[in-house]
Amino acid sequence: MTEPETPEGFAEEPQKPYSSRIREELLRKPPKFERLRVGDGGRIVIPAAMREEMGIKPGDDILAHVEDGVLHLVSYQENLRRIQDEVSKYKKPGESVVDEFLAERRAMWGEE
Structure with a gap:
């Protein structure tokens, strides 16, 4: 009997649990640059x-x-806040x- 193959891509090395x-230490010193690996389907973690x-969490x-040639990512909420400020x-x-x-609409419709 043979061992089932480990699926490739995203399941190869699941993300380690966040401690x-x-x-607090991570938030004080967030990495400015981090080397990420592109997985199957172009996925990155x-x-x-x-x-x-x-300020993002799963589902945002x-x-x-x-x-x-540079990929920019911004949270939808942060982008909305920036536009509102602008x-x-x-x-x-x-x-x-x-x-x-x-x-204006009420006047146009004759309601006022």
């Missing part, structure tokens, strides 16, 4: 300290783009863009 005991630094969405400089204090939009 919460060293969490983002190290725990980097996920913490990015991230955005990716390539610029000049466009907030165009909003006047006390101004409600939603209220203005609804007032």
